[in-house]
Amino acid sequence: MDYVIEIENLKKTFEDKEILKGINLHLPREENLAVCGKSGIGKTVLIKCMVGLMQPDSGKINVLGKDMMNPSLKDLEFIRRKIGFVFQGSALYDSMSVRENLSFTLKRSTFSGSKTAIAERVEEVLESVGLVDAIDKMPAELSGGMKKRVGLARTLIKSPEIILYDEPTTGLDPATSMEINEMILDVRKSNKVTSVIITHDMNCVRMTSDRMLIIHDGLIYTEGTFEQLKSSDDPWISSFFNKKEE
Amino acid sequence: MNEVSKFRHTYNWLPESVVDLFIEVGELTRFTGRFFKELFRPPFEFNEFLYQSYIVGAKSLGLIGLTGFILGLVMTLQSRPVLIEFGAEAWLPGMVSVSIVTEIGPVITALICAGKIASQFGAVLGSMRVTEQIDAMEVSGVNPINYLVVTRVLATTLMVPLLVLYADAIALAGSYMAVNIHGNISATLFIFDVFDVLHFSDFLPAVVKTVFFGFMIGIIGCYKGYFAGYGTEGVGKAANTAVVSASLAVFLIDLIAVQVTHIIY
Amino acid sequence: MKMNRIKSIKLGLFVSIGILILILGIYTIGLRQSIFGTSLMVRGIFTDVKGLQVGSNVRFAGIDIGAVSNITIINDTSILVNFMLDKDVQKFIRKDSKAVITVTGLLGNKVVNIMPGSLNSEIIEEGDILPTDQGIEISDILRELEKSSRNTSAITRNIIDITEKINRGEGMFGQVFTDTIFSQNLGRISVNTAELTDNFATITDQIINERGLIGHLLSDTSLVKEFHQVSDNLTIASENLVNIVEKIKQGEGIFGKAFTDTSFLQNIIFSSANTKDATKTLAEITNQIKEGKGFINKLLMDSTFSDSISTTLENLNRGIIELQEASDAVERSWLIRLFSGSKKKERKMRKQ
Numbered sequence: 001m002d003y004v005i006e007i008e009n010l011k012k013t014f015e016d017k018e019i020l021k022g023i024n025l026h027l028p029r030e031e032n033l034a035v036c037g038k039s040g041i042g043k044t045v046l047i048k049c050m051v052g053l054m055q056p057d058s059g060k061i062n063v064l065g066k067d068m069m070n071p072s073l074k075d076l077e078f079i080r081r082k083i084g085f086v087f088q089g090s091a092l093y094d095s096m097s098v099r100e101n102l103s104f105t106l107k108r109s110t111f112s113g114s115k116t117a118i119a120e121r122v123e124e125v126l127e128s129v130g131l132v133d134a135i136d137k138m139p140a141e142l143s144g145g146m147k148k149r150v151g152l153a154r155t156l157i158k159s160p161e162i163i164l165y166d167e168p169t170t171g172l173d174p175a176t177s178m179e180i181n182e183m184i185l186d187v188r189k190s191n192k193v194t195s196v197i198i199t200h201d202m203n204c205v206r207m208t209s210d211r212m213l214i215i216h217d218g219l220i221y222t223e224g225t226f227e228q229l230k231s232s233d234d235p236w237i238s239s240f241f242n243k244k245e246e
Numbered sequence: 247m248n249e250v251s252k253f254r255h256t257y258n259w260l261p262e263s264v265v266d267l268f269i270e271v272g273e274l275t276r277f278t279g280r281f282f283k284e285l286f287r288p289p290f291e292f293n294e295f296l297y298q299s300y301i302v303g304a305k306s307l308g309l310i311g312l313t314g315f316i317l318g319l320v321m322t323l324q325s326r327p328v329l330i331e332f333g334a335e336a337w338l339p340g341m342v343s344v345s346i347v348t349e350i351g352p353v354i355t356a357l358i359c360a361g362k363i364a365s366q367f368g369a370v371l372g373s374m375r376v377t378e379q380i381d382a383m384e385v386s387g388v389n390p391i392n393y394l395v396v397t398r399v400l401a402t403t404l405m406v407p408l409l410v411l412y413a414d415a416i417a418l419a420g421s422y423m424a425v426n427i428h429g430n431i432s433a434t435l436f437i438f439d440v441f442d443v444l445h446f447s448d449f450l451p452a453v454v455k456t457v458f459f460g461f462m463i464g465i466i467g468c469y470k471g472y473f474a475g476y477g478t479e480g481v482g483k484a485a486n487t488a489v490v491s492a493s494l495a496v497f498l499i500d501l502i503a504v505q506v507t508h509i510i511y
Numbered sequence: 512m513k514m515n516r517i518k519s520i521k522l523g524l525f526v527s528i529g530i531l532i533l534i535l536g537i538y539t540i541g542l543r544q545s546i547f548g549t550s551l552m553v554r555g556i557f558t559d560v561k562g563l564q565v566g567s568n569v570r571f572a573g574i575d576i577g578a579v580s581n582i583t584i585i586n587d588t589s590i591l592v593n594f595m596l597d598k599d600v601q602k603f604i605r606k607d608s609k610a611v612i613t614v615t616g617l618l619g620n621k622v623v624n625i626m627p628g629s630l631n632s633e634i635i636e637e638g639d640i641l642p643t644d645q646g647i648e649i650s651d652i653l654r655e656l657e658k659s660s661r662n663t664s665a666i667t668r669n670i671i672d673i674t675e676k677i678n679r680g681e682g683m684f685g686q687v688f689t690d691t692i693f694s695q696n697l698g699r700i701s702v703n704t705a706e707l708t709d710n711f712a713t714i715t716d717q718i719i720n721e722r723g724l725i726g727h728l729l730s731d732t733s734l735v736k737e738f739h740q741v742s743d744n745l746t747i748a749s750e751n752l753v754n755i756v757e758k759i760k761q762g763e764g765i766f767g768k769a770f771t772d773t774s775f776l777q778n779i780i781f782s783s784a785n786t787k788d789a790t791k792t793l794a795e796i797t798n799q800i801k802e803g804k805g806f807i808n809k810l811l812m813d814s815t816f817s818d819s820i821s822t823t824l825e826n827l828n829r830g831i832i833e834l835q836e837a838s839d840a841v842e843r844s845w846l847i848r849l850f851s852g853s854k855k856k857e858r859k860m861r862k863q
Contacts, residue, residue, distance in 0.1 A: 016251055053381050080387040091382035093374075105386040108289060108393075158386070300518045304525040408529030415532050441539045445566050449540055453533070 002029050004162055004194050005050060010059035012045055019045050021218030022059070032188060032195045034209035034226075036240070041215050043198045044088070047164040050196070051083050052076050064161065084155030084163040084193075088170060090147035092139035092154070099135045102126065102154050121157060128190075129153045129183065145176035152183060156191070163187065165197040169204045181207040202226075202241060214240065277469045281399055284391045291397050298401035302363050303408060309362065310355055314413035317354060318346060318420030326428065335429070339436050340443035342421045348448045351414040353500055356459035359406050360492035364467035367398055368488030371471025372481035380472070395472065399464035406460025407453055451510070455503035462495040550577065550595040555610040555623070555641045557590050562621050563612055569594045569623045576600045579623060594623060605632035610641045708828040 005027040012020040019042035027033055035043050048054040050063055052071050061068040064082055066075040092101050102122045126132045129149040134142060142150065148168060155163055168184065169177035181204055187193060197208055205212050206226050213223035214237065222229060222237060230241050254265055322342050329335050371394060374380050383390040422436050431439075467488045474484035557563075560582060569577040577596035585591050596604070605628025613624045625641065635641070 048381070051385050053384060077387060080385055083385070085382065085385040087378045087382055089377050091378040093379055093383070094377075095370075104383075105388060108388045154382075154386070296519070296522060299526070300522040303529075304518075304521040307525060408526065408533075411529055411532040411536065414536075437539075444540050446537075446540055447566065449536060 003027055004029050004064055005196070006060070006062040007046075007050075008060040010046070010049065010056050010061055012042070012049065012054065012056045018218055020049075020056070023215070023218075023220060025213070025220070027194060027196065029194055030188070030192055031211060032184070032197060032209045034197045034199060034205040034212040035215065036200055036205060036212055037215035037221075039200070042218060043215060044166055046215075047085070047166060047196055047198060050164060051085055052079060053085075081158060082161045084158065084160035086148070086151050086155050086163060086165045086168055088167040090139075090144075090151035092142075092147055092150055094139045097136050097138055098126070098131070098142070098150055101139070101150060102157050105154070105158055125153045125157045126150075128156065128186075145172055145179065148172065148176075148180055149183065152180075152187070156187060159191065160193060162194045162196070165195060165199070167199055167201075168197065169199060169201045174203075177201065177204065178207075180204075184208045273473070274466070274469050277395075277472070278465055280391055281395055281465060281468075284389060284396050285400075287389075287392065289392070291393050294393060295397040295400055298398050299405050301366075302359070302398075302401045303405035306359065306362055306405075306409060307412060310358060310409045310413050311416045313354060313358055314351065314416040315420040317350060317413075318342065318417030318422075319424045321345065321350065321417075322421040322424035323427070326424075336439070338425060339421065339431070339439035343418060343440040344443055344448060346417045346421070347414050347444060348452050349500075351417055352410050352452055352456045352459060353496065355410045355413040356406060356456065356463065356496040357493055359402070359409065359460070360463050360496055361489055363402060364463045364470075364488040364492035365485045367464065367467030368470040368474070368485040369481055371395075371468055372474030372484035375472060375474045375484075376476055376478070376481055390472075395465075395468045398468050399461060402460040402464030402467075403457055404460065406463060407456040410453070410456040410459075447507070451503060451507040455499060458499045458503070459496050462499060463492045466492040466495055551598050551601050551635075551637055552580070553594050553596060553604075553635055553637070553639050553641055555592050555594070555643045556585070557592060557610075557612065557643050557645070558588050559645065560590050560592060560621075561612050563592065563623065564621070567621055567623065569596060569625065571600055571603065571625045572627065574600075576625075592623070602634055603627070604635040604641075605629060606635055606639060606641075607632040608635065608641060609644045611644045708825075 003026045005025065007023055007025040010020055010023040010025075011018070023046060025046075035046065037043050045054060049056045049061060050068065052068055056069070059069075063079055066079055068075075068079070071079065092098075093104065096104065099119075099122055102125060103118050106118045106121065123132060123135070126135055129152055131146060131149055131153065134146060134150070139147060139150070152168075165184065168180050172180065184195065184197065185208060188195060195208070197204065199205060209226060211223065212226055212229060214221045214229070216236075222232070222234070224232075229237055232238060250269070254260075254262075257265070322338060325342060326335070326338060329338050329341065371380070374394070380390045380394070383393065418440060422431075422433065425431050425436065470484045470488035470491065474480040563579060563582065565579055565582060567579045568575045569579065577594050577600075579592055580595040581591075581593040583591045583593075592610075594610075604625060608628035609626040611624045611626060612621055614621060626644075
């Protein structure tokens with residue numbers, strides 16, 4: 001099978017505290033994988049290891065055929081062009097307008113195009129997230145949902161093969177969460193991307209994921225489809241679902 | 247257990263603060279190394295550099311100018327009685343100009359810049375770190391050191407010397423005013439007196455050391471912000487420690503500069 | 512964040528003015544040191560540059576006209592100093608203008624002073640070597656001062672030695688000052704001498720001024736003449752007397768009768784003979800005096816001689832007074848007192 005991400009026995013320690021104790025994960029192309037777990041369990045650490053924002057202590061991590069344990073600068077550049085990362089707090093550059101936020105990467109990446117080509121591409125992507133009107137606004141003027149969408153647009157603008165979502169619906173009202181979920185599905189449909197969605201919002205998992213896994217105590221506790229896990233007999237797993245659905 | 251903990255455990259007789267200091271100095275040195283590596287790696291973010299220069303230079307001019315003016319005025323007024331006691335009132339412009347150009351101007355300007363600019367860098371980069379903007383930049387394939395740090399450090403390195411020159415000039419203007427409060431001296435004679443005692447051996451080292459002041463203010467501010475801890479506390483701490491460390495660095499450089507100047511001249 | 516036009520203008524203004532200040536600063540300082548602008552290079556060889564530095568001013572008639580541009584050691588006694596001078600002053604400096612290193616103010620910088628040369632000498636040219644002169648420096652003055660103070664200290668040491676010896680009673684002065692009887696005698700002698708010389712002085716004074724008996728007697732020439740007449744008269748008188756006596760012998764007149772007694776006559780004859788002898792010697796003396804012979808004459812008649820004696824005596828007198836004063840001063844001086852004090856202490860210590 002064609003895996004875009006392969007992780008074996010991944011370990012990561014912070015200041016004497018072992019966060020990841022041996023994660024094994026295989027992600028096939030064009031799959032939406034939801035990663036669940038309690039807060040602070042190391043989900044974000046896991047996806048940050050995937051793009052080289054963090055260095056794992058030991059194990060094996062392979063993204064799009066590149067070894068990410070000690071990546072060369074060239075590999076890192078390649079990976080970062082292919083992987084989009086939607087941050088929990090959107091992480092928009094707050095000193096720049098929405099337009100500048102989106103064109104920032106394009107101007108500096110290998111995207112070859114004139115100024116007008118860049119401007120066109122920015123508008124095109126903003127249209128796809130329905131925010132053309134906000135093009136000259138500053139991030140501080142945007143609502144949480146709008147920020148998320150701009151963040152997603154900023155990721156989409158470089159047409160990534162993999163998108164990593166870090167808690168895409170956290171802190172949003174249900175209606176906006178719904179919009180974001182639909183957008184994640186839209187993106188997969190139109191761009192044929194593979195996604196890893198970190199969340200503890202079960203609605204999000206249900207709507208967007210093909211498969212989900214739950215991390216507990218630094219290890220993958222269980223994995224399966226949403227339906228499979230929801231009907232699990234394990235009291236801890238079902239408590240997880242019930243709690244989240246409340 | 248990671249390596250730092252192992253080190254702490256092995257050398258547990260070393261005070262915690264000393265180990266922290268070593269870590270800090272080591273990290274700062276590595277960060278400086280990264281700065282120089284990125285400095286020569288394209289692309290050069292010229293627009294951002296200009297913007298930072300604007301922030302550091304033009305935007306700080308008012309503050310620097312005001313302090314410089316007051317400094318020149320007060321120094322002259324305070325030196326005057328002492329010089330009169332020695333019957334050397336004619337030396338007033340010369341003495342004040344030498345102390346302003348060689349020491350007071352550079353150091354005071356650098357300290358104000360440490361307060362204004364290093365704290366700003368610490369706060370801005372710290373909050374960018376905390377809100378994952380630096381991560382976002384890195385993931386998007388733009389080197390944050392190149393974009394955020396190189397531009398800022400270059401801006402301070404080049405703008406602080408200019409600010410010092412402004413401060414010197416304005417302080418001398420203040421001094422001229424102070425001299426004229428009591429006596430009456432023509433601007434021509436004042437300028438003559440000032441430049442009569444100033445030599446290249448005073449002027450050039452003073453300018454050169456301000457380049458280092460600017461560099462250290464920039465690099466420390468950026469370092470503290472770049473490696474800010476998470477949370478709003480991390481941002482505050484980054485801004486605060488940036489000011490403290492940068493001010494300290496200014497004095498350390500001054501200490502070295504004075505000796506180096508003596509060796510060279 | 513984007514740079515907009517206004518920000519660019521502000522930044523541009525800021526940088527331009529800043530660089531202008533830098534250039535002005537460098538240029539103004541440079542102007543003072545004559546690094547820029549047209550200049551003339553001349554040289555001078557000194558044996559000692561006394562702390563002159565590159566950049567030190569060069570002055571001509573008190574005006575800064577350039578700066579020292581280079582100092583190189585040629586060998587152990589000659590140091591080559593290059594000056595960059597303002598081209599405008601070239602015409603005022605002659606080939607025999609001397610370069611002297613001097614100090615501005617008491618603690619000021621070293622400067623090179625170029626002295627005006629002679630008018631018939633040629634005007635200096637690029638690269639010329641000016642004659643030099645070692646100027647006076649504070650340190651030289653101080654060195655002289657140190658030398659003399661060292662001498663002074665040697666002298667005072669000698670004085671201490673001497674006074675020490677005096678105190679210990681060594682040598683003539685020691686005896687003079689320490690032997691109380693001797694010094695008492697000396698004191699008395701000196702008092703007597705003083706009186707004596709005083710008297711002498713007044714006597715000679717009077718003699719010189721022809722006052723007093725001896726003065727009159729011995730210095731008045733008319734008196735001598737009278738003396739002479741007296742003696743002449745005396746001989747006439749005695750001749751007359753002889754005549755009278757003859758007449759008396761023949762028994763003529765009252766006296767003849769009165770003096771026919773032979774014993775009386777015999778006495779008369781004897782005394783007149785004595786008188787004759789006496790007057791003869793008197794006449795001899797006065798003759799001698801008149802002719803300017805003999806010691807007494809010199810003593811009493813020669814005014815220069817008596818003058819010199821009187822000044823001698825006066826000098827002697829003054830000398831003795833001065834000696835007295837000097838000995839008083841020495842006794843009173845703190846140095847001796849200090850020393851004699853410590854001597855006393857020492858003695859006390861020994862007694863204990």
